[in-house]
Amino acid sequence: xxPPAATASTFAVSCRGLVKRYPDVLAxxxxxxxxxxxxxxxxxxxxxxxxxxxVEMLEGLTVPDAGTIELLGRRWGKGDDRxxxxxxxxxxxxxKLSEKLTVRETVRLFRSFFETGREVxxxxxxxxLQEKRAARVxxxxxxxxxxxALACALVGxxxxxxxxxxxxxxxxxxxxxxxxxxxxxxxxxGTVILTxxxxxxxxxxxxxxxxxxxxxxxxxxxxxxxxxxLGASQIVSFIVDGELAExxxxxxxxxxxxxxxxxxxxxxxxxxxxxxxxxxxxxxxxGLRMDALSTHQATLEDVFVHLTGRGLREQ
Amino acid sequence: MNSRQPGGGxxxxxxxxxxxxxxxxxxxxxxxxxxxxxxxxxxxxALGIAFRSQNGGRTAVALLESGPPAARAELEARLRASxxxxxxxxxxxxxxxxxxxxxxxxxxxxxxxxxxPGDGAxxxxxxRFDGARAEGRAARLLVDDVVQRACGRADAVAARDEDAPxxxxxxxxxxIPGLIGLNLMGSGLWGIGFSVVIARTNKLxxxxxxxxxxxxxxxxxxxxxxxxxxxxxxAAIAGAGRVLFGVExxxxxxxxxxxxxxxxxxxxxxxxxxxxxxxxxxxxxxWMNLVQLPMWLLSGTFFSYERFPEFALPFIRALPLTALNxxxxxxxxxGLGLGALWAPVLILLAWGLVGFxxxxxxxxxx
Ligand SMILES: Nc1ncnc2c1ncn2[C@@H]1O[C@H](COP(=O)(O)OP(=O)(O)O)[C@@H](O)[C@H]1O
Ligand SMILES: [Mg+2]
Numbered sequence: 001x002x003p004p005a006a007t008a009s010t011f012a013v014s015c016r017g018l019v020k021r022y023p024d025v026l027a028x029x030x031x032x033x034x035x036x037x038x039x040x041x042x043x044x045x046x047x048x049x050x051x052x053x054x055v056e057m058l059e060g061l062t063v064p065d066a067g068t069i070e071l072l073g074r075r076w077g078k079g080d081d082r083x084x085x086x087x088x089x090x091x092x093x094x095x096k097l098s099e100k101l102t103v104r105e106t107v108r109l110f111r112s113f114f115e116t117g118r119e120v121x122x123x124x125x126x127x128x129l130q131e132k133r134a135a136r137v138x139x140x141x142x143x144x145x146x147x148x149a150l151a152c153a154l155v156g157x158x159x160x161x162x163x164x165x166x167x168x169x170x171x172x173x174x175x176x177x178x179x180x181x182x183x184x185x186x187x188x189x190g191t192v193i194l195t196x197x198x199x200x201x202x203x204x205x206x207x208x209x210x211x212x213x214x215x216x217x218x219x220x221x222x223x224x225x226x227x228x229x230l231g232a233s234q235i236v237s238f239i240v241d242g243e244l245a246e247x248x249x250x251x252x253x254x255x256x257x258x259x260x261x262x263x264x265x266x267x268x269x270x271x272x273x274x275x276x277x278x279x280x281x282x283x284x285x286x287g288l289r290m291d292a293l294s295t296h297q298a299t300l301e302d303v304f305v306h307l308t309g310r311g312l313r314e315q
Numbered sequence: 316m317n318s319r320q321p322g323g324g325x326x327x328x329x330x331x332x333x334x335x336x337x338x339x340x341x342x343x344x345x346x347x348x349x350x351x352x353x354x355x356x357x358x359x360x361a362l363g364i365a366f367r368s369q370n371g372g373r374t375a376v377a378l379l380e381s382g383p384p385a386a387r388a389e390l391e392a393r394l395r396a397s398x399x400x401x402x403x404x405x406x407x408x409x410x411x412x413x414x415x416x417x418x419x420x421x422x423x424x425x426x427x428x429x430x431x432p433g434d435g436a437x438x439x440x441x442x443r444f445d446g447a448r449a450e451g452r453a454a455r456l457l458v459d460d461v462v463q464r465a466c467g468r469a470d471a472v473a474a475r476d477e478d479a480p481x482x483x484x485x486x487x488x489x490x491i492p493g494l495i496g497l498n499l500m501g502s503g504l505w506g507i508g509f510s511v512v513i514a515r516t517n518k519l520x521x522x523x524x525x526x527x528x529x530x531x532x533x534x535x536x537x538x539x540x541x542x543x544x545x546x547x548x549x550a551a552i553a554g555a556g557r558v559l560f561g562v563e564x565x566x567x568x569x570x571x572x573x574x575x576x577x578x579x580x581x582x583x584x585x586x587x588x589x590x591x592x593x594x595x596x597x598x599x600x601x602w603m604n605l606v607q608l609p610m611w612l613l614s615g616t617f618f619s620y621e622r623f624p625e626f627a628l629p630f631i632r633a634l635p636l637t638a639l640n641x642x643x644x645x646x647x648x649x650g651l652g653l654g655a656l657w658a659p660v661l662i663l664l665a666w667g668l669v670g671f672x673x674x675x676x677x678x679x680x681x
Contacts, residue, residue: 059525061681085527092525096517100343101336112332113528136343156526 011070012037012160012191013058018067020053020215027053029215031067040182040192042206044199044300046310050215051195052093055164058193059090072160086115089158091149093165093195099138103129106137107151114156127151127181143174150181161185163194167201179205199300211304218307226303231256235302236267236275238293240283252278259306266305268298329528333536338543340510347506351548355498356555359491362617363560366486373401374454375419377410382425386438390425393465399457420444420454423462437466491556492643493616495549496578500610500636502548503582504589504603507537511590512599521681534675538583545579546572553647565650573653574646574660578639581663584670585635591674610636638662 011034018031028050035041043051056062058069060076069076074084097106107120124130127147132140140148146166153161163182167175175198182205186192196202202209203223211219211226219226227233249258249267254275257268269275272295283290304310341347378391394402405413405422413419421444442458444451514520523533549571556562564571589606593599613620613627614636623631631637638659645651645659653660 061521061525082527082529085525088525090522090525092518092522094518095522096519097522098336098340098514098519100340105336105339109332109336110526112329113523113526115527152522 010036012039013041013069013071013193015058015069016067018054018057018069019065020050020057020062021065027215028057028064031212031215031217033210033217035191035193037191038189039207040186040194040205042202042209043193043195043212044197044202044209044304045195045212046197046304049212051212052164053215054212055162055193055195056092059088059162060084086156087159089153089156089161091153091161091163091166093168095149097137097145097148097152099136101137102134103137103140103144103148103151104133106148107155110152111155117156118154120155123151123155126154126184128177141174143170143177146170146174146178147181150178154181154185158190160191160193163192165195165197167196167198175201199304202300209300211300211307213304213308219303223300226300227298230268230298230302230306233298234269234272234295235298236269236272236279236293236295237261237264238279239263239291240265240288241291242286242288244286244288248282249279252282257306259309261305261309264292266302268302268306330532330536330539333528333532334539337510337536337540341506341540341544351498351502351506351544352551355494355548355552359487359494359552359555360559362490362494363487363556366490373399374421374450374457375401375403375413376454376458377403377405377413377419377422379410379422379424380404380406382438387425389437390423390440390462393462394423394458396465397461400461414443414445417448417450420448420450421458423458437462485560487556487560488562488648489619489644490617491552491560491562492647493640495552495575496614496636496640496643497611497616498548498552499545499575499578499639500582500607502544503541503579504586504607506541506544507583507586508590508599508603509596511537511587512593512596515594515679515681516596518681520679524680530678530680531675534587534671534678537587538580538671541579541583542576545575549575562647564647566646566652570653570656571643571646574639574642574656574663577660577663577667578635578642581635581639581667581670584667584672584674586670587674587678588670591678594679610634613637615640632658633662635663635666638666 013033013035015031015033018028018033019026020028025048031050031054033041033054043054045051053062057064057067058071060071060081071084072087074080076084101109104120104124107123111117111120111123121130121133124133127150129144129147129151132144137145137148150163150166153163161182166182167178170178179201182192182194186205192205194201194205206223208220208222209226210217219229221229244265246258246260249255249265252267252275254270255267256270259266259268267275267279276295280290376394378387378394380387391402391404394400403413403419405419410419410422414422421442424441424443425438426441440462442455444455446452511520514523520533524530553562553564553571557564585606589602590599593602613623613631614634615621615631616636620628620631620637632641642656642659642663645656
């Protein structure tokens with residue numbers, strides 16, 4: 001056993017120039033990441049952005065075409081992969097655990113793979129599955145299955161936890177319970193790398209977020225700093241039934257950024273209350289009718305829209 | 316807060332847990348239980364009944380209603396006097412049908428207008444039988460012998476019959492070991508193939524590969540979990556044969572167990588090999604059928620493979636199911652010991668080791 005290299009000690013994960021090419025797509029296109037020990041790092045991006053491919057390369061499940069990966073001071077394929085896996089917890093985007101086993105049997109099976117770890121019942125308590133311990137996996141709800149996947153990832157008491165879209169497809173309440181489990185892990189000092197296309201999830205759980213599109217990082221910072229980069233705190237979006245020029249909107253008071261997200265216009269503004277009257281006046285003066293007006297506090301989604309001109313859930 | 320595995324034996328722990336999980340999955344799958352245990356027993360019962368020796372071992376003969384009544388009555392009496400014949404009086408049409416369906420092996424007819432020879436000699440006969448069937452030819456000889464002797468033919472050479480009944484010579488005795496072999500092949504291949512490929516499509520294999528689990532442990536647990544059912548499987552079929560048809564195990568039960576174990580492990584290795592790469596259940600089903608087809612046809616489960624041409628026999632004997640059937644019959648029918656069975660045992664061992672070894676190398680985890 002060699003001690004972790006001193007240079008890497010501050011980073012739980014560090015990768016350089018990561019590339020993965022599939023026959024018809026460049027899934028990951030030269031990615032650099034440094035994840036600090038103890039932080040929760042989010043990969044935020046739309047479907048097909050390359051989040052899963054990136055995470056699975058970090059997990060040692062997919063071999064990169066190029067680039068280097070260092071995890072907890074080690075590298076894959078150096079003969080101590082199993083020792084490294086002892087310290088990782090993994091939840092894949094789409095695993096169907098065996099439906100015929102019970103909840104407790106499943107966690108117990110995963111526990112047996114690790115030299116050290118947490119007590120099975122303790123993890124069931126943590127995941128809120130103690131009541132369902134004797135239920136077959138096939139009979140669980142989506143939220144319960146997801147919590148079971150988390151329990152299996154946590155039972156080895158990992159230092160580093162990978163979560164690939166942990167709350168996709170769950171209702172808000174089930175999502176909240178997943179978040180609480182992740183927060184418990186963070187509170188114990190664990191490092192988390194999580195992918196998501198929900199900005200609320202990234203904003204709530206992540207210390208830093210990398211926004212990914214087409215296999216590249218297009219922005220990386222804390223959620224607050226990313227939102228602040230819009231230079232505005234509120235978002236106004238609307239549809240009009242005729243032609244408008246971008247500079248006409250940009251000239252309105254308090255407008256920082258104008259984005260065309262057809263068929264909508266999206267304005268990042270300092271104060272919606274100050275901008276709206278002038279916007280309405282402009283449209284009336286041009287004889288245009290406004291539709292689907294909405295205003296909200298700026299979120300990471302707006303950062304993504306600003307950077308790409310597309311929504312996170314669009315293809 | 317942390318816990319160590321009790322006893323410190325992590326390796327054994329993971330293997331035992333994986334094996335336990337597989338066994339639980341299997342017993343919670345009612346269809347699988349049916350195919351592995353109930354189906355082969357039903358098959359043994361059905362075939363045993365279909366091929367039981369009919370008429371108490373007597374040869375079925377049809378005597379036509381034609382001909383002069385007095386002569387026919389005399390002939391009927393002569394035939395019925397033989398304990399080896401089961402005589403039915405049928406009209407032309409019914410007799411022809413019975414011959415086609417092999418409910419009788421030979422039809423005996425008196426020529427309708429045959430003039431009775433003046434000197435009181437018996438009237439001439441005609442035998443109709445299927446000369447392509449050994450049973451037909453034997454029946455014709457038997458009937459003719461009965462008639463000729465009754466009419467006064469003397470043997471030119473004195474001959475004595477020495478009956479040497481062989482233990483386990485009935486069809487059902489031959490069939491039961493074959494069914495055990497066939498079942499070990501089927502449950503080994505299907506049982507492993509489906510569950511591995513389903514685990515692959517469900518990304519469960521990928522999830523397991525992301526843990527520190529030893530990959531060999533997973534594959535080994537699959538082979539090991541087969542062992543538990545193996546005993547039950549063999550016991551179910553052999554027990555049904557014993558209780559329903561009196562099929563005995565001539566050799567040692569321990570050796571029967573050992574041979575079955577080898578067969579199960581051998582097909583376990585082959586099953587893993589077949590399941591090592593396919594990504595879909597359809598693909599693995601195709602491969603399973605392809606692998607089993609030659610053995611269904613050639614390996615002598617339902618009839619002896621010795622009927623195939625001489626040059627093909629070495630290849631047929633090298634098939635794992637042939638080797639397993641040979642070894643099972645050697646123990647059950649012929650009471651052979653391990654020393655006499657080394658060839659099929661080595662063949663089984665080789666298939667199992669090669670299958671497992673290659674499967675481990677080429678196994679697709681995602
Ligand atoms: N095994 C694969 N074979 C071919 N293409 C793949 C494979 N896995 C992912 N891709 C492609 O790579 C791109 C990135 O996929 P993925 O990493 O799953 O994105 P995300 O997780 O962000 O939704 C997509 O265009 C996807 O179709
Ligand atoms: Mg994904």
